[in-house]
Amino acid sequence: MSGISDTERMITLKTVEGTLFDVKSSIAKDLKTVQAFIDDSDDDVTSPIPLPNVFTRELSRILDYLNNHHRFRSGIEKADEEMARYDAEFAKSMSHEELKALILAANYLNVKDLLEFLNQTVADVIQNKSVEFVRNFFGIENDYTPEEEEKLRNENEWAFNGVEQD
Amino acid sequence: MSMESLPDALLQYILSHISNARDVAACNCVSKRWKDATTYVRTLYFPRNSFDNPSSGEIPDNIVQRMVSNVVKLEELVVYSPFSPSGLASWLSLVGQSLAQLELRMDNLADNQASRESPSKLDCIGAAKNLVSLKLWGVLMINSPKWDVFQNLSTLEIIGARLEDPVLTVVLLACPYLKRLLLLGCEGVRSISIELPYLEECKLDFYGLGNCSLSLISPKIESLEVQGCSWIRVPETGHLKKLSISNSSGRVYMIDFGNLNVLEFLSMRGVQWCWDAICKMLKLASEVKHLFMKVEFTGDFEALQPFPEIDFVEFFNSHPKLQKFDIHGAMFAALCQRNSLKHVDPGFVIPCLEEAVITVRSPLNAEQKISTLESLLKYGKNLRTMVIKILQMKSCHTSADDFFDEICRLRYMNHEKVRIE
Numbered sequence: 001m002s003g004i005s006d007t008e009r010m011i012t013l014k015t016v017e018g019t020l021f022d023v024k025s026s027i028a029k030d031l032k033t034v035q036a037f038i039d040d041s042d043d044d045v046t047s048p049i050p051l052p053n054v055f056t057r058e059l060s061r062i063l064d065y066l067n068n069h070h071r072f073r074s075g076i077e078k079a080d081e082e083m084a085r086y087d088a089e090f091a092k093s094m095s096h097e098e099l100k101a102l103i104l105a106a107n108y109l110n111v112k113d114l115l116e117f118l119n120q121t122v123a124d125v126i127q128n129k130s131v132e133f134v135r136n137f138f139g140i141e142n143d144y145t146p147e148e149e150e151k152l153r154n155e156n157e158w159a160f161n162g163v164e165q166d
Numbered sequence: 167m168s169m170e171s172l173p174d175a176l177l178q179y180i181l182s183h184i185s186n187a188r189d190v191a192a193c194n195c196v197s198k199r200w201k202d203a204t205t206y207v208r209t210l211y212f213p214r215n216s217f218d219n220p221s222s223g224e225i226p227d228n229i230v231q232r233m234v235s236n237v238v239k240l241e242e243l244v245v246y247s248p249f250s251p252s253g254l255a256s257w258l259s260l261v262g263q264s265l266a267q268l269e270l271r272m273d274n275l276a277d278n279q280a281s282r283e284s285p286s287k288l289d290c291i292g293a294a295k296n297l298v299s300l301k302l303w304g305v306l307m308i309n310s311p312k313w314d315v316f317q318n319l320s321t322l323e324i325i326g327a328r329l330e331d332p333v334l335t336v337v338l339l340a341c342p343y344l345k346r347l348l349l350l351g352c353e354g355v356r357s358i359s360i361e362l363p364y365l366e367e368c369k370l371d372f373y374g375l376g377n378c379s380l381s382l383i384s385p386k387i388e389s390l391e392v393q394g395c396s397w398i399r400v401p402e403t404g405h406l407k408k409l410s411i412s413n414s415s416g417r418v419y420m421i422d423f424g425n426l427n428v429l430e431f432l433s434m435r436g437v438q439w440c441w442d443a444i445c446k447m448l449k450l451a452s453e454v455k456h457l458f459m460k461v462e463f464t465g466d467f468e469a470l471q472p473f474p475e476i477d478f479v480e481f482f483n484s485h486p487k488l489q490k491f492d493i494h495g496a497m498f499a500a501l502c503q504r505n506s507l508k509h510v511d512p513g514f515v516i517p518c519l520e521e522a523v524i525t526v527r528s529p530l531n532a533e534q535k536i537s538t539l540e541s542l543l544k545y546g547k548n549l550r551t552m553v554i555k556i557l558q559m560k561s562c563h564t565s566a567d568d569f570f571d572e573i574c575r576l577r578y579m580n581h582e583k584v585r586i587e
Contacts, residue, residue, distance in 0.1 A: 107176050119176075123183035131195045138172075143197050152195045158220050158229060159191035 227253025376416020473500035
């Protein structure tokens with residue numbers, strides 16, 4: 001299709017709740033799952049692409065992040081500082097629940113940079129927390145037997161002093 | 167929404183960001199899947215107080231070993247907690263091949279025993295053959311370590327060390343591909359000759375009497391900082407952009423450098439520099455953009471002497487690219503002697519100077535000093551900021567007050583540019 005530049009093409013995405021988002025194809029490229037879908041399609045994709053695992057709240061945040069980062073990268077030199085500030089605010093603005101939800105969405109959509117950033121943020125949250133906190137945060141069930149648990153606790157006793165309690 | 171639905175790869179990816187050994191230990195206890203996932207941690211960091219409350223029955227060296235063995239392909243190991251040579255040897259036998267970065271708090275400066283232990287902690291480090299970066303704190307280096315050449319080592323940092331010259335030579339011989347060398351707070355060096363063909367950044371901080379001799383032959387050197395040497399020879403300086411020489415305890419008396427055609431930043435600091443060394447340095451640094459001068463005195467022998475007169479015009483003409491000038495110590499006084507402004511004429515220009523920071527130490531020669539400050543403002547066509555720092559003037563004489571008044575008047579007349587601190 002000649003005459004229309006790539007960056008102007010719009011892709012429509014549909015979340016679980018049925019909300020439609022119009023996204024520039026240059027942004028859609030960062031949603032690798034979506035891009036793969038587009039690449040695999042024989043014809044131009046005109047109808048909305050359904051995202052059965054992605055909720056409106058998450059998609060909205062992801063697009064927000066990508067739009068801002070694209071803006072920073074294409075703009076002025078001092079963008080690094082602004083970007084760092086934006087990232088810090090972005091991470092702070094979410095509750096732990098929202099952070100988890102966003103990781104799952106970003107993983108599904110395969111948004112590399114955002115995923116890296118979110119994973120680092122989660123790793124930072126885990127820092128210096130108790131085992132119970134981590135289990136609660138991730139909704140993990142303890143699959144150790146009481147004996148195994150006892151053994152592990154003893155082995156790792158050195159690590160548990162001075163740790164933040166929940 | 168549970169994270170249990172996280173694929174293994176994602177969990178491993180998240181956990182690979184965790185580096186504090188305590189957090190890794192906590193993650194190991196969370197669940198079996200998590201214990202498997204911590205295998206992919208890339209860095210293990212043991213803070214100083216890791217083993218202040220040790221587990222019953224297991225010594226710290228073994229705990230570290232257990233955690234290191236649980237990781238597949240460890241890239242970086244940082245241990246600030248105390249350890250023994252045999253402990254270190256056991257860890258490196260597990261990860262010596264894959265380890266790229268090693269940082270250790272050796273803590274044996276006060277040790278006299280250490281020199282007799284064989285193999286020593288230093289010796290053991292040789293097992294990490296593929297290191298890219300090595301950083302050691304508090305090292306006693308009076309016995310040459312038995313090292314083969316580190317083929318991949320590009321950064322070596324030693325902070326807080328007691329050295330002996332021949333040992334340092336042996337150490338550097340084992341690191342011929344170094345690009346960055348930092349020796350900070352090192353005691354015991356007298357004379358060192360460094361030949362590192364790939365070295366780009368070098369920072370040497372020798373403390374003691376301030377009379378070390380340094381010879382550095384590294385044609386690619388771009389940034390060099392030296393503290394504590396009185397004799398410095400760096401013949402190949404074609405790429406040197408940043409140079410800082412200081413000596414807070416001894417006298418700088420001989421500097422021998424190649425051309426400084428690309429030098430942008432020069433800092434000269436110290437209690438006393440021989441006049442010859444000062445002149446040579448200033449002459450070589452003709453292209454410099456930022457000059458920081460804080461040499462208190464000159465003089466070739468014990469006696470501390472003020473700088474002789476410096477001609478204002480000649481100085482700025484020989485440093486035409488100067489954008490920022492920090493004038494502390496004896497330099498300002500030298501520019502304010504009776505004939506310093508002799509050659510100033512209306513056509514004179516200081517073309518690039520944008521910022522000047524000047525420390526005024528005494529009210530002597532007050533009139534001359536004001537003239538020099540005024541000349542800077544008048545002929546520095548691009549001067550945007552002048553900061554005048556006034557040290558406590560010892561004299562209670564009214565001359566000090568008068569002088570201060572004059573400076574305030576200068577500031578008032580040039581309030582957009584001049585600031586007093």
